[in-house]
Amino acid sequence: QITLRESGPALVKPTQTLTLTCTFSGFSLTTPGMRVIWIRQTPGKALEWLARIDWDDDKFYSTSLKTRLTISKDTSKNQVVLTMTNMDPVDSATYFCARMQSWWGLDVWGRGTVVTVSS
Amino acid sequence: DIVMTQSPLSLPVTPGEPASISCRSSQSLLHNIGYNYLDWYLQKPGQSPQLLIYFGSNRASGVPDRFSGSGSGTDFTLNISRVEAEDVGFYYCMQSLQIPFTFGPGTKVDI
Numbered sequence: 001q002i003t004l005r006e007s008g009p010a011l012v013k014p015t016q017t018l019t020l021t022c023t024f025s026g027f028s029l030t031t032p033g034m035r036v037i038w039i040r041q042t043p044g045k046a047l048e049w050l051a052r053i054d055w056d057d058d059k060f061y062s063t064s065l066k067t068r069l070t071i072s073k074d075t076s077k078n079q080v081v082l083t084m085t086n087m088d089p090v091d092s093a094t095y096f097c098a099r100m101q102s103w104w105g106l107d108v109w110g111r112g113t114v115v116t117v118s119s
Numbered sequence: 120d121i122v123m124t125q126s127p128l129s130l131p132v133t134p135g136e137p138a139s140i141s142c143r144s145s146q147s148l149l150h151n152i153g154y155n156y157l158d159w160y161l162q163k164p165g166q167s168p169q170l171l172i173y174f175g176s177n178r179a180s181g182v183p184d185r186f187s188g189s190g191s192g193t194d195f196t197l198n199i200s201r202v203e204a205e206d207v208g209f210y211y212c213m214q215s216l217q218i219p220f221t222f223g224p225g226t227k228v229d230i
Binding site (some may be wrong): 046047 | 120154156157158160162168169170172173174177179180209211213217218219220221222224225227
């Protein structure tokens with residue numbers, strides 16, 4: 001069974017750095033073609049793609065957020081970590097991680113973690 | 120970035136009747152290997168999004184055959200042949216041809 005689970009703080013203060021962890025099982029991020037992606041969803045329901053890390057450690061970022069985002073992986077722990085610096089209340093959202101095999105869609109999603117940015 | 124649009128943004132449906140959602144991209148999503156890099160997702164109330172269609176027309180594993188995707192280039196359609204009550208939720212298209220991947224604004228389907 002393939003699962004992904006997001007974890008991290010539910011509340012962060014403005015200007016702080018958010019660190020989110022995606023812990024997965026049932027697949028390996030060393031398998032060629034495997035990718036993990038972070039997406040967020042605002043309360044208004046819009047989905048926003050944030051970042052992607054591939055099996056070969058290639059990394060890709062949202063155009064508008066790339067100066068604030070860093071994605072990394074720890075294959076020994078089956079984890080992908082996303083950090084976002086200088087958090088603002090507009091970054092309040094539900095953050096999801098998802099798996100992608102080759103280009104066959106985001107086929108498995110985590111349940112999401114809600115992050116609120118407030119002082 | 121590639122801009123994705125969807126219409127309608129809200130779609131009342133009747134169980135047993137067909138339904139259709141349109142998705143358009145600001146650039147062609149047709150890759151030179153012949154595939155359209157366009158996915159469809161459904162987010163049911165209280166759940167995470169789930170993959171319905173990839174490459175524009177390929178049903179994901181376990182997706183009922185009442186769902187079908189069509190189109191090429193910049194114009195795509197998701198069809199539901201006979202809507203069931205469990206099909207309510209938000210439907211999103213997403214392009215994966217170019218970084219950053221981008222989503223459409225979503226279509227709310229309800230009965």
